[in-house]
Amino acid sequence: MIAAGEPAPDFTLPDQDGENVSLADFKGRKVLLVFYPMDFSPVCSDQLSIYQEVKPEIAERGVEMLGISVDHPYAHKAFQEKLGVDTPLLADFEPKGEVARAYGSYLDGLGFANRTLVLIDEAGTVAWAYESPSPGEFPGANLIFDALAS
Amino acid sequence: MSELTSTAVPPLGPDDHVRGEGETVIVYVDLGCPHCAAAWAEISARPGAIAFRHFPVASKHPRSPALHAAAEAAGRQGSFFAMVDSLYADRSHVDDPHLWERVERLGLDLERFEADRRSEQVAARVRCDFESGIRAGVTGTPALFGDRDAANA
Numbered sequence: 001m002i003a004a005g006e007p008a009p010d011f012t013l014p015d016q017d018g019e020n021v022s023l024a025d026f027k028g029r030k031v032l033l034v035f036y037p038m039d040f041s042p043v044c045s046d047q048l049s050i051y052q053e054v055k056p057e058i059a060e061r062g063v064e065m066l067g068i069s070v071d072h073p074y075a076h077k078a079f080q081e082k083l084g085v086d087t088p089l090l091a092d093f094e095p096k097g098e099v100a101r102a103y104g105s106y107l108d109g110l111g112f113a114n115r116t117l118v119l120i121d122e123a124g125t126v127a128w129a130y131e132s133p134s135p136g137e138f139p140g141a142n143l144i145f146d147a148l149a150s
Numbered sequence: 151m152s153e154l155t156s157t158a159v160p161p162l163g164p165d166d167h168v169r170g171e172g173e174t175v176i177v178y179v180d181l182g183c184p185h186c187a188a189a190w191a192e193i194s195a196r197p198g199a200i201a202f203r204h205f206p207v208a209s210k211h212p213r214s215p216a217l218h219a220a221a222e223a224a225g226r227q228g229s230f231f232a233m234v235d236s237l238y239a240d241r242s243h244v245d246d247p248h249l250w251e252r253v254e255r256l257g258l259d260l261e262r263f264e265a266d267r268r269s270e271q272v273a274a275r276v277r278c279d280f281e282s283g284i285r286a287g288v289t290g291t292p293a294l295f296g297d298r299d300a301a302n303a
Binding site for chain 2: 015045046047048049050052053057060061073084085087137138139140141142143146147
């Protein structure tokens with residue numbers, strides 16, 4: 001997994017509407033990348049739903065939150081609508097998991113990213129990163145606020 | 151700006167909704183959550199007391215905020231757990247007219263209920279519980295804590 005102090009690898013990925021989103025678009029702002037295994041899985045649904053509930057508080061702290069998984073934009077769109085979340089969901093679909101690999105989050109053999117949170121500062125440097133012990137559990141939103149407060 | 155950094159669940163306080171006596175389990179639940187509904191009878195039947203804390207996840211269960219506000223409003227007329235039991239017993243009738251029917255069955259003042267459930271005080275009370283759950287790392291419901299897990303216990 002990528003570590004604090006390292007430069008955040010740039011990327012360009014399509015979002016749920018097929019619009020390209022680049023990390024460079026957020027230069028000068030903080031970004032929280034939420035790598036998750038796959039759309040529609042129960043744990044991913046809980047994770048994105050709970051993060052949605054505190055999204056205003058994350059935004060208040062000047063942070064843009066972006067979800068990333070290996071799913072296609074069409075799946076992202078359906079997942080976003082089903083969950084009722086408005087966090088942009090980026091498709092690390094082709095080449096599959098390339099961005100997750102760049103951040104050290106990809107789980108070889110399983111074919112998806114582990115649950116990994118990466119906070120990137122205004123200069124494009126990783127300020128904090130956290131990887132779940134397993135894909136079956138997700139980090140509480142409190143950890144995000146701990147990172148933002150430190 | 152709300153403080154949402156990690157901390158233990160708050161200890162029991164005068165605002166908590168507690169049913170039963172003896173050792174208390176603090177439970178964070180979502181009134182729109184089917185898992186909570188399925189577990190509610192078992193949670194309620196356990197020995198000791200339970201302290202109910204609100205944890206509505208609106209994006210997943212869009213009706214949850216209204217249901218938590220309804221329970222809190224019923225609580226202001228002494229019928230918090232009666233409303234919670236009612237909502238979990240029948241999850242298929244949770245629109246406003248159904249809530250009014252429940253209020254009538256419980257013998258509550260409907261006008262006062264309507265004012266309370268839409269009040270900022272009720273919304274703040276529900277949000278206070280929710281944020282305490284976030285700070286304690288709740289990632290799903292129902293989430294149970296022993297009162298010895300609480301801060302300053």
